[in-house]
Amino acid sequence: MKLWILWVTSAVALTVGGLTAFRPAPTPPKNIIFILSDDHRYDFMGFTGKVAGLQTPNLDRLAREGAHLQNAFVSTALCSPSRASILTGQYAHTHKVVDNFAPLTKGLLFFPQYLQKAGYQTAFLGKWHMGNTDDQPQPGFNYWLSFQGQGVYYNPTFNINGKRVAHGDSSYTTTLLTDYALKWLDGLDKKKPFMLYLSHKAVHSEFQPARKDKGKYANMPINYPASMYLTATDSSKRWAGPTLGPDPIASPENGLGKVNMRDMPNWVKKQRYSWHGVDYMYHGQIGFNDFYHQYAETLLGIDESVGRVLKWLEDNHLSENTMVVYMGDNGFSFGERGLIDKRHMYEESMRVPLLVRCPTVVKPGTKVTSVIQNIDIAPTLMAYAGLPTPAQMQGASFLPILQGKAIPWKNRAFYEYYWETDFPQTPTMFGVRTDRYKYIFNYGVWEANELYDLESDPQEVNNLIRSPDHQQLAGQLRDQVFDWLEGTGGMQIPLHRIRQKRFDHINKGTY
Incomplete structure (x- = not known):
């Protein structure tokens, strides 16, 4: 009797002509929620323990209830190329969105197109910032739902299905995007699969936290990297405030290890003052300390957004079969090597947070x-939906x-970055990162190339x-880089017409 009950509860009864038959219950839809943040550093999550005082309970929950992909990298550390790679599953030299102004190549296919064709209800909300599509x-x-360019943190104007809608009353973009996302989810047919692509502006500079989060981390200790002072001409320069404790001086005594200043590229040394x-x-x-604190405070809005999405899934009994990906x-x-921002191939630039929660898939x-x-995101989401990886x-x-x-x-992991007219300090570069070594080929500049042993030199300062x-190894890695480029159609630098004015960061004007 007990066995019969168990069997019946997992089936649907049909009565035809007085006869009762049974068929398996329909498989629950495999839903997908992809949440993308901007400029989120790989170790700025509470559970990593790398940032004293930082609290990200909802990101921590994703890692605790799902998977933390500890070695996740982008193939280009720049907004538009990386976003295009996520959508197309292709390297930048293939999709050719090589910078923040390059137009979309005709014929590009995005993974949501395949999902939509397979019957998925699909939505995009947030920052697109790609090519000439505005x-x-x-x-x-x-x-x-999107906005123009980088967007703004407060009082944004959204393009909602082709109609521009302005928001006021100090409305905060991260919160608004989440509001609209949940509203769209509420209106779905829950019997059909859905794919939500929630693409935040945060935590892009210049950082602005939600009003309720301003000042929360004003006294957070700052993890000054030891390499921050290597390129300083004034070794007595200090960034620490009076209540934040002393700042470290770069030296072998504090764990920095060997440093090869001779072969640290000049563009790195000079960019300190750019x-x-x-x-x-x-x-x-803005000063460095405020910069650091405001970044952490702006990240609070992202964590809250993730929490609200998870709660919606719980409230609607859709947690088990929904794959939530945060990246x-x-x-x-x-401050590493005196730098802020991204673009370069050092760890803090090319490495990203990646969390996946889906109870039916991930322990x-x-x-x-x-x-x-x-480039692996699109094939993975399509595979979860039961679709093959497209040939391109x-x-x-x-x-x-x-x-x-x-x-x-x-x-x-292979890497490429193409020189930008607005930021000429950083050269075109190609490289490869193995589980131990990193090789960087600085293209078109009179500089040394770079080879780092990440095991003995995690701060990448001993070239x-x-x-x-290491000559044989350097030669092998260099060959791997160019074999990769040659094998994937990347033996040319994609160029596009420069339509925007160039910004002069010295004289603060355009020309």
Whole structure:
């Protein structure tokens, strides 16, 4: 009797001509929620323990109840190229959105288009900031909400399905995007699968937290990186405030280890005094300590957004079969080698947070050490939806890895960045990162290339490019970089017409 009851509860009864038959209950829809933040550094999450005083309870929950992909990297650490790689599953030299102004290549296909065709209800909300499309609705989405360019933190104007809607009363963009996302979810047919792409502006500079979060981290201790002072001409320079404790001096005694200043590229040394350097941050508009604290406070809004989405899933009994993915579009420097921002290939720039929660797929507390890149997101989400990886995608699905299966998988991440007319301090670069070494080829500048042993030199300050013991390795990694470019159609630098005025960061004007 008990067995019969168990069997019946997992089936649907049908009565036809007086006869009763049974068929399996319909499979619950495999829903997808992809949450993307901007400039979120890989270690700025409470559970990592790397940032004293930082609290991110909802991101912590994702890691606790799902998987933390510890070695997640972008193939280009810049907003538009990285976002295009997430949507297309392709490297920047393939989709050709190589910077924040490059137009979308005709014929590009985004993974939501495949999901939409397969019957998914799809929505995009937030920052698009890609190519020449501004905030106009894009293919693959049943519902569209975006804004122009980088957007603003307060009182935004949204393009909602082609109609611009202005918001006032000090409304906060992170909160508004989440409000609209939940409203869209409320109106769905819950019997059909859905895909929500929630793309936040936060935590892009210049950072502005929600009003309720302003000042919450005013006294947070600051983790000054030891390499922050290596490139300073004035070694007595200090950033620490009177209540924040002493700042570290870069030296072997404090754990920095060996430093090869001779082969630290000059563009790195000089950029310290540029728009993206700690001694001239954004024209000197903000001090480093305030910069650090406001970033952490702005991140609170992102964490709250994640919590609200998780609560909606619980309230609607959709947690079990909904894959929630949280990711940053690129990392962010906080003083390493005197730099702020991203673009370069150092760890804090190319490495990103990546969390996945889906109880039917991922065991709680899963830690994934495999190398994952942004080009792998589209194939993975499509695989969860039961769709094959399209031939033009260069990434691969890591769904089996999330399921705990052993599969053949890459052990290195490739990287590319293309010189930008607005920020000429950072050169074009190509590189590869293995589980231990990183090789960077600085293209078109009279500089040393770079080779770092991440095991003995995690702060990437001891360039081994001239080390006699590492010449064979350097040559092998260089060949791998160019084999990758050649094998993926990347042996040319994609160019596009420069339509925007160039900004002079020294004289504060355009020309």
